[in-house]
Amino acid sequence: MSGIKHNTPEGAQTPRYRLNKTVALVGMMGAGKTAVGRAVAAKLGAPFLDSDAEIEAAANLSVPEIFTRDGEPFFRRRETEVIARLLSEERCILSTGGGAFLAEVNRDNIAAYGVAMWLDADLDLLWNRVRYKDSRPLLRTKDPKATLAALYHDRVPLYRLADLSVRCDARLSIDAMAERVIDKLLTRPDVLEKLDA
Ligand SMILES: Nc1ncnc2c1ncn2[C@@H]1O[C@H](COP(=O)(O)OP(=O)(O)OP(=O)(O)O)[C@@H](O)[C@H]1O
Ligand SMILES: O=C(O)C1=C[C@@H](O)[C@@H](O)[C@H](O)C1
Ligand SMILES: [Mg+2]
Numbered sequence: 329m330s331g332i333k334h335n336t337p338e339g340a341q342t343p344r345y346r347l348n349k350t351v352a353l354v355g356m357m358g359a360g361k362t363a364v365g366r367a368v369a370a371k372l373g374a375p376f377l378d379s380d381a382e383i384e385a386a387a388n389l390s391v392p393e394i395f396t397r398d399g400e401p402f403f404r405r406r407e408t409e410v411i412a413r414l415l416s417e418e419r420c421i422l423s424t425g426g427g428a429f430l431a432e433v434n435r436d437n438i439a440a441y442g443v444a445m446w447l448d449a450d451l452d453l454l455w456n457r458v459r460y461k462d463s464r465p466l467l468r469t470k471d472p473k474a475t476l477a478a479l480y481h482d483r484v485p486l487y488r489l490a491d492l493s494v495r496c497d498a499r500l501s502i503d504a505m506a507e508r509v510i511d512k513l514l515t516r517p518d519v520l521e522k523l524d525a
Pocket of ligand 3: 361362363378380423424425
């Protein structure tokens, strides 16, 4: 496969889990799809892939640079291509960009190869995570807090279409959130199974 693997099962102990389907993490910017997804993959001994990182690596540009140079529609086309490619490769934990699950084609592709899990975070938590960072081009507006709120209200009905969801709790560490995600995945043996020691 050609994707950037951030975690690999190589060198791991006897596998403790069997990942039966790719898990696509979806949700708002700042929800923790990248940070928690990486931790989940490490705990499972599964590959971790991130569609934003893949797009950046292929373009040799950051996401904000791609938005500035080529525009959002170009970025969205690349996002759809990259997600389709990553889904067709090996089973993994796939962190998507915050807007990916809005497009029906991406939702259909995720459903064809795996399941979607929504990291459901409230607006206060999201704002506290994204307010000091300039890495989200959609928030480069006069009133980024209001922009985030508008995106949130538009998007939540679509994130609700995910197969599974976990509530994000600001008091939980990345590691603890990863455990919460794994516990939820284990409710679906067609997605994740715990193997006997
Ligand atoms: N449970 C957590 N506890 C503490 N910090 C967290 C937690 N989850 C995420 N973070 C931090 O919040 C920030 C945003 O997280 P992250 O980049 O993973 O969000 P994202 O959902 O991938 O956003 P985007 O859609 O923009 O890619 C990062 O600095 C990350 O380390
Ligand atoms: O919420 C969004 O639409 C985005 C989130 C990020 O992951 C990036 O994909 C990009 O900044 C757009
Ligand atoms: Mg991310």
